[in-house]
Amino acid sequence: MIFREQSRCSTTSARTGFLATRHGTIRTPVFMPVGTQATVKALTPSELMDAGAQIILGNTYHLYLRPGHRLIERLGGLHEFMGWPGPILTDSGGFQVFSLAQFRKIMEEGAEFRSHIDGSYHRLTPELAIEIQEALGADIMMCLDTCIPYPASREEARQATDLTTRWARRCLEARRRQDLLLFSIVQGGMYADLRRVHTEQLLTMPFDGYALGGLSVGEPKQLFFEMIEASRPVIPPEFPVYVMGVGTPEDLVECVAMGVDMFDCVMPTRNARNGMLFTSFGRIVIKNACFSEDERPIDPECDCYTCRHYSRAYLRHLFVARELLAYRLNTIHNIHYYLRLMEGMRRAIEQDRFVQFRRSFYEKRQKEIVTDV
Amino acid sequence: MIFREQSRCSTTSARTGFLATRHGTIRTPVFMPVGTQATVKALTPSELMDAGAQIILGNTYHLYLRPGHRLIERLGGLHEFMGWPGPILTDSGGFQVFSLAQFRKIMEEGAEFRSHIDGSYHRLTPELAIEIQEALGADIMMCLDTCIPYPASREEARQATDLTTRWARRCLEARRRQDLLLFSIVQGGMYADLRRVHTEQLLTMPFDGYALGGLSVGEPKQLFFEMIEASRPVIPPEFPVYVMGVGTPEDLVECVAMGVDMFDCVMPTRNARNGMLFTSFGRIVIKNACFSEDERPIDPECDCYTCRHYSRAYLRHLFVARELLAYRLNTIHNIHYYLRLMEGMRRAIEQDRFVQFRRSFYEKRQKEIVTDV
Numbered sequence: 001m002i003f004r005e006q007s008r009c010s011t012t013s014a015r016t017g018f019l020a021t022r023h024g025t026i027r028t029p030v031f032m033p034v035g036t037q038a039t040v041k042a043l044t045p046s047e048l049m050d051a052g053a054q055i056i057l058g059n060t061y062h063l064y065l066r067p068g069h070r071l072i073e074r075l076g077g078l079h080e081f082m083g084w085p086g087p088i089l090t091d092s093g094g095f096q097v098f099s100l101a102q103f104r105k106i107m108e109e110g111a112e113f114r115s116h117i118d119g120s121y122h123r124l125t126p127e128l129a130i131e132i133q134e135a136l137g138a139d140i141m142m143c144l145d146t147c148i149p150y151p152a153s154r155e156e157a158r159q160a161t162d163l164t165t166r167w168a169r170r171c172l173e174a175r176r177r178q179d180l181l182l183f184s185i186v187q188g189g190m191y192a193d194l195r196r197v198h199t200e201q202l203l204t205m206p207f208d209g210y211a212l213g214g215l216s217v218g219e220p221k222q223l224f225f226e227m228i229e230a231s232r233p234v235i236p237p238e239f240p241v242y243v244m245g246v247g248t249p250e251d252l253v254e255c256v257a258m259g260v261d262m263f264d265c266v267m268p269t270r271n272a273r274n275g276m277l278f279t280s281f282g283r284i285v286i287k288n289a290c291f292s293e294d295e296r297p298i299d300p301e302c303d304c305y306t307c308r309h310y311s312r313a314y315l316r317h318l319f320v321a322r323e324l325l326a327y328r329l330n331t332i333h334n335i336h337y338y339l340r341l342m343e344g345m346r347r348a349i350e351q352d353r354f355v356q357f358r359r360s361f362y363e364k365r366q367k368e369i370v371t372d373v
Numbered sequence: 374m375i376f377r378e379q380s381r382c383s384t385t386s387a388r389t390g391f392l393a394t395r396h397g398t399i400r401t402p403v404f405m406p407v408g409t410q411a412t413v414k415a416l417t418p419s420e421l422m423d424a425g426a427q428i429i430l431g432n433t434y435h436l437y438l439r440p441g442h443r444l445i446e447r448l449g450g451l452h453e454f455m456g457w458p459g460p461i462l463t464d465s466g467g468f469q470v471f472s473l474a475q476f477r478k479i480m481e482e483g484a485e486f487r488s489h490i491d492g493s494y495h496r497l498t499p500e501l502a503i504e505i506q507e508a509l510g511a512d513i514m515m516c517l518d519t520c521i522p523y524p525a526s527r528e529e530a531r532q533a534t535d536l537t538t539r540w541a542r543r544c545l546e547a548r549r550r551q552d553l554l555l556f557s558i559v560q561g562g563m564y565a566d567l568r569r570v571h572t573e574q575l576l577t578m579p580f581d582g583y584a585l586g587g588l589s590v591g592e593p594k595q596l597f598f599e600m601i602e603a604s605r606p607v608i609p610p611e612f613p614v615y616v617m618g619v620g621t622p623e624d625l626v627e628c629v630a631m632g633v634d635m636f637d638c639v640m641p642t643r644n645a646r647n648g649m650l651f652t653s654f655g656r657i658v659i660k661n662a663c664f665s666e667d668e669r670p671i672d673p674e675c676d677c678y679t680c681r682h683y684s685r686a687y688l689r690h691l692f693v694a695r696e697l698l699a700y701r702l703n704t705i706h707n708i709h710y711y712l713r714l715m716e717g718m719r720r721a722i723e724q725d726r727f728v729q730f731r732r733s734f735y736e737k738r739q740k741e742i743v744t745d746v
Contacts, residue, residue: 292440
């Protein structure tokens with residue numbers, strides 16, 4: 001088994017564990033910063049490590065199109081290419097292709113799409129998704145899946161889910177490298193019974209872990225949690241469980257409480273570049289005029305490089321002046337915030353005080369003194 | 374005296390020296406990276422120090438307009454605001470206002486101009502230029518000068534030069550802080566006699582150093598050198614001499630040979646962001662297809678962070694994908710190249726082998742194997 005559960009909360013389903021990959025063992029629950037184009041935007045690998053990143057995510061769709069997976073393979077693989085020594089998880093490209101809207105067509109064979117870079121035609125099949133990820137040398141590969149829009153009819157959701165199952169089987173068959181882990185992705189739209197059945201189907205196949213996909217696509221929060229509840233308990237404890245593309249700090253806390261082990265999201269990095277910063281007391285929008293002479297760090301409780309060296313006034317100036325340094329310093333802070341949140345949850349679970357941790361997390365945020373100024 | 378000459382080349386006018394400021398002593402000849410808006414674009418102060426930066430330049434025009442010199446003063450001055458502990462030289466804003474073309478008007482009193490940010494009207498006088506620079510707390514302040522376009526008639530050049538002299542006198546009178554050094558700026562257009570006379574006029578006033586301004590504005594290279602020759606020898610050895618806004622690596626080598634001590638230029642930083650990288654064997658344009666699978670560092674002779682960690686192939690990918698990390702890694706390299714070049718010249722002068730250094734500098738560049746690929 002590649003995953004070992006370490007400790008478990010006595011009240012919720014929160015747990016800690018170890019996930020072994022060929023580039024090191026990851027402590028879970030874990031958040032994976034997103035490094036779409038062979039870089040976590042604006043940061044170096046050493047800044048990621050300083051922030052406590054254990055594993056990062058790369059995007060198959062983007063790397064396939066540019067600079068190309070064969071080129072990266074010839075240059076020694078994705079780790080060598082981008083200088084990141086830790087584990088990497090790559091998605092399958094399915095979600096990105098799905099996001100191309102009118103520029104893609106889903107068929108039994110795979111997904112046909114046009115490149116967002118040059119408009120060229122491509123066909124992404126389950127076999128190609130595995131070929132790309134093996135060439136990149138990802139520590140954890142994802143099966144190609146079909147994403148289901150929200151809302152979608154039950155029949156639409158069922159058909160897409162069945163196709164995802166057939167593609168998952170083809171991914172397993174296409175896999176050549178056993179040293180790279182392979183996770184499959186539960187779909188089912190917003191239908192709890194479809195999600196449960198799909199989870200059971202995928203569990204009959206020999207995957208190393210299971211992801212819950214097609215969530216956080218615009219559905220009400222209650223539905224989001226219901227879908228996780230429909231499939232998470234079905235997955236035995238010896239497998240890592242990954243909720244894809246999630247989420248806000250609150251989402252992470254709630255999903256951890258439901259027993260989720262892995263997360264990725266562009267929110268900390270993208271919001272940083274838009275000037276939205278996460279703090280222990282809520283979110284702040286750094287361009288607000290109230291910060292123009294504010295000598296305090298973003299978050300007095302934070303010990304990131306940005307908070308140790310710079311005032312809100314300086315960060316506001318950089319952001320308003322559109323200086324490159326703004327994006328970097330903001331990203332360092334937000335990534336640090338997310339990774340510290342995960343670390344705090346792991347420690348709380350180990351000491352069986354996760355419920356208190358969660359309460360304190362929300363109490364602090366009720367004092368959102370700066371958010372709406 | 375704030376400047377002390379240390380050693381002198383036995384063949385050329387190249388020299389080394391020490392320039393004392395309240396934030397430390399600078400070894401000359403020195404190159405000052407440009408930090409227009411309270412940041413050297415894309416870099417942190419610690420990256421600048423790692424690259425060997427001794428002093429940086431701030432732009433009065435930009436900081437006056439945004440975030441405002443009074444705000445920076447209230448926050449402890451420019452050093453504290455941007456987290457740079459070393460010396461800072463600020464320009465007077467004259468050149469930037471001059472560059473606004475149809476949006477400015479030069480009068481006896483000062484320069485009226487419209488802000489490039491919001492179109493608001495402002496009047497920059499010699500007194501205000503000093504007030505701003507004292508509020509910023511610059512270690513070295515520059516007098517407000519009038520720049521002379523190229524080409525300009527002799528009469529036009531003479532009038533602008535005379536106005537610069539009157540403004541220099543007003544700057545001296547406006548100065549309140551004696552702990553901040555004040556340099557004046559030699560003008561004279563492209564008329565050698567005007568330059569010589571202007572230098573002599575400014576030398577009758579108690580400035581801490583002398584800059585040669587209005588150069589590298591489109592004139593032929595020969596004229597550029599003639600103008601330096603017209604005024605550099607007039608300035609006694611006890612003053613630091615600064616050629617403003619210069620230049621290419623070749624310019625730096627030639628100006629050092631003529632006895633220039635200080636330089637600033639946006640070339641290494643701006644070109645980095647445009648993908649043009651300086652190396653010991655010439656310039657390379659990183660987006661060129663020939664680098665797509667090139668595993669070598671930018672310059673095998675370079676020991677900067679970028680060259681120690683990344684291949685040309687990766688840097689090309691980042692640049693083509695317009696990733697923020699590209700601008701930063703390229704800037705680190707180019708700044709490092711410029712600062713190493715200055716360090717190499719200082720060492721060569723001290724060991725009286727500057728002439729050999731210069732010869733070797735040009736020989737290496739004749740093998741420009743990569744530039745035009």
